[in-house]
Amino acid sequence: MAEKKFYLTTAIPYVNAEPHIGFALEIVQADALARWHRQLLEEEVWFLTGTDENSLKNVQSAEKEGVSVREFVTRTSQKYLELKEALNLSFDDFIRTTEPRHREGAEKLWQACDQAGKIYKKKYRGLYCVGCEAFLPEKELAEGKCPEHQKTPEVVEEENYFFRLSDYQKELEELIASDQLKIVPASRKNEILNFIRSGLEDFSISRSVARAKDWGIPVPGDNSQIMYVWFDALSNYITALDYATDGEKFKQYWPADLHVIGKGILRFHAAYWPAMLLAANLPLPQAIFVHDYITVEGQKISKSLGNSVDPFYAVAKYGTDAVRYYLLRYISPFTDSDFSFRHLEEIYNADLANSLGNTVSRVAKLCANADFGATTTNSTPGVEKAVTEALKSFNFPLALETIWQRLANLEKTLSIEKPWEKDTRQQRPLLEKYIQEILAIAYHLQPFLPTTAERIKHQFSQNPIQSESPLFPRLAKKDIEN
Numbered sequence: 127m128a129e130k131k132f133y134l135t136t137a138i139p140y141v142n143a144e145p146h147i148g149f150a151l152e153i154v155q156a157d158a159l160a161r162w163h164r165q166l167l168e169e170e171v172w173f174l175t176g177t178d179e180n181s182l183k184n185v186q187s188a189e190k191e192g193v194s195v196r197e198f199v200t201r202t203s204q205k206y207l208e209l210k211e212a213l214n215l216s217f218d219d220f221i222r223t224t225e226p227r228h229r230e231g232a233e234k235l236w237q238a239c240d241q242a243g244k245i246y247k248k249k250y251r252g253l254y255c256v257g258c259e260a261f262l263p264e265k266e267l268a269e270g271k272c273p274e275h276q277k278t279p280e281v282v283e284e285e286n287y288f289f290r291l292s293d294y295q296k297e298l299e300e301l302i303a304s305d306q307l308k309i310v311p312a313s314r315k316n317e318i319l320n321f322i323r324s325g326l327e328d329f330s331i332s333r334s335v336a337r338a339k340d341w342g343i344p345v346p347g348d349n350s351q352i353m354y355v356w357f358d359a360l361s362n363y364i365t366a367l368d369y370a371t372d373g374e375k376f377k378q379y380w381p382a383d384l385h386v387i388g389k390g391i392l393r394f395h396a397a398y399w400p401a402m403l404l405a406a407n408l409p410l411p412q413a414i415f416v417h418d419y420i421t422v423e424g425q426k427i428s429k430s431l432g433n434s435v436d437p438f439y440a441v442a443k444y445g446t447d448a449v450r451y452y453l454l455r456y457i458s459p460f461t462d463s464d465f466s467f468r469h470l471e472e473i474y475n476a477d478l479a480n481s482l483g484n485t486v487s488r489v490a491k492l493c494a495n496a497d498f499g500a501t502t503t504n505s506t507p508g509v510e511k512a513v514t515e516a517l518k519s520f521n522f523p524l525a526l527e528t529i530w531q532r533l534a535n536l537e538k539t540l541s542i543e544k545p546w547e548k549d550t551r552q553q554r555p556l557l558e559k560y561i562q563e564i565l566a567i568a569y570h571l572q573p574f575l576p577t578t579a580e581r582i583k584h585q586f587s588q589n590p591i592q593s594e595s596p597l598f599p600r601l602a603k604k605d606i607e608n
Contacts, residue, residue, distance in 0.1 A: 131170040132163040133379040135363050137387045137395075138176045138221065141202035142183040143434070145209055147465055148388070148420045148427050150437035151453050155417060155522060156386040157215045158454060161573035162517055164216070166509050172379045174366050176221035177203040178359045180342040180352075181259055182333075195341050199224060212441045213450065214576055221366040223343075223359060231365025232358050233346050238406035240346075244290045250330055253279035259355045260394075261330060287332040287345060289357070294401040295326040301410065302396065308413040309396055310520055311460050314389065318396040326397065331357040360399045364408070381409040389416050415520045418462045426462075435465055447575040448474050448598065454522040454574055471601055477530065478598040485537050486582060489560045491593045496550050498557050499589025507566040522574075529570050536563050561586050 136156045139149050153175060160173040179199040188198035203222055209215060221228060239245050252261040255272040262272060262279055271278050299322050301307045302315060309315035331354040332345050338352035345351040361369075363385070367376040387395050392414075400410050419426050422433040440449045452470045455477070457463040493499070510532075516525035545556045568582035578597055585594055 131379055133172045133382045134384040135382055136175045138178040138362050140181050140183050141177045141179055141199050142187040144205045146427050147435035147437050151420055151457055152386055154213055154450050154453050158573040160216055165572050173217045174219050175217045176362055177206050179222055179224045180358050181355045182256055185339045185341050212438055214446050219366050221362045228365040229343050230370035232343050232361045234370050235361045235406055236346055242405045244405040245287055247287050249285045251283040254282040255279045284334050286330040288328045289331045291326045291328050291401050294404055298322050307410055310415050314392055314416040318392055321393055356394050382411040385411055385414045387416055389418055392416055417459050420465045421462050422465055447578045448478055451575055455526040459520050475601055479600040481533055483597040486597055489564055490591055492545055493557055493591035494593040496553050497590045499591055500587050507569050513570055533567055
């Protein structure tokens with residue numbers, strides 16, 4: 127067993143709509159990190175994702191379709207599970223918040239917070255955004271609307287349970303400022319520190335059964351109330367590890383080494399969640415990586431705007447590794463980035479078909495013509511420092527840029543040395559060198575383009591090496607997206 131464990135999670139998306147390219151970005155980023163820690167760093171990895179099924183959004187979507195909520199969330203959750211094959215994901219577990227293990231764990235966390243004296247009941251009136259599933263202070267509204275969802279919140283008045291978040295203001299500030307709870311990038315660390323320093327208020331952690339439409343996890347000991355979806359959902363990171371039964375996975379993997387989330391849910395993960403864990407006397411996660419959004423023509427992807435991009439369609443048309451490559455290399459982790467099929471196609475032909483595919487094909491053909499096979503090529507190369515440093519800071523584009531620079535150097539070497547002009551005896555030491563370099567490139571590609579890396583490794587471990595079909599057949603004009 128590996129000496130060091132690494133437990134990472136994605137956020138769990140609402141299932142009010144099928145997956146779009148924005149969540150595909152998050153889960154591919156997390157998958158690249160999981161594969162890096164598992165394959166290159168040889169750590170004991172546990173990678174979790176899943177679906178948030180207890181939200182009012184899901185209830186409303188089911189009502190629109192005229193089907194039961196359970197039928198609706200089960201069907202849509204399955205689409206998220208199918209991303210595993212479509213995007214070649216390596217997650218170890220998929221948690222649904224309608225599962226018994228989750229319900230039991232969420233109840234246990236509630237009771238722990240209650241026993242610590244951090245839960246109380248009071249009447250409340252506030253502005254509620256269903257999109258955020260949160261009450262919003264008036265000062266955060268933009269022209270009376272939620273800045274995230276561009277909708278006017280509804281006025282809600284009822285008696286709910288509250289969590290004493292205000293008790294943890296100083297402690298949370300110290301934990302985040304000192305990087306004991308590390309928030310990356312620094313801009314998001316500063317954002318959450320400003321939010322905490324502006325004054326933390328206790329927040330409502332339940333809804334009436336009537337307003338929740340009798341969907342969700344009942345509050346322990348009070349069947350008139352349903353747990354607030356965020357209190358319920360955040361607990362998935364421990365309920366999936368059998369926290370309810372104090373299971374072996376919980377003992378082995380908690381605390382999380384990394385939560386991968388989008389910028390819109392920062393405060394829930396960096397303020398609410400750690401406070402809940404502190405109340406329950408549980409260890410805090412080590413780090414939170416916060417990515418920005420994919421946009422389409424400068425606008426955030428939204429079901430209401432009708433600008434969603436279907437990851438299944440993209441994969442069916444361009445292939446899994448092409449989509450993974452585009453998301454990891456050309457979508458910035460730290461700023462909003464526009465997605466365009468035309469750009470993806472340009473990158474496909476330039477980087478994948480021409481640069482990677484053509485170089486691999488040229489060397490393989492040279493080997494085949496010389497009847498040359500793998501000899502000392504099975505040694506594992508060391509992990510390139512520049513790739514490691516890039517991934518430590520979640521800079522996926524820089525990591526891939528480093529690998530492509532190595533590829534460019536090989537292309538340059540080929541053009542200078544012109545091995546095709548030499549006889550077989552002169553070619554052999556050159557081919558040996560090229561093979562070693564191609565295998566090193568494939569080794570570093572494993573976290574990003576796993577199928578491509580495996581194909582290259584298999585091709586160049588043969589004796590003799592054979593010329594095979596292109597890794598990325600060039601897109602013809604007729605294949606280009608209009």
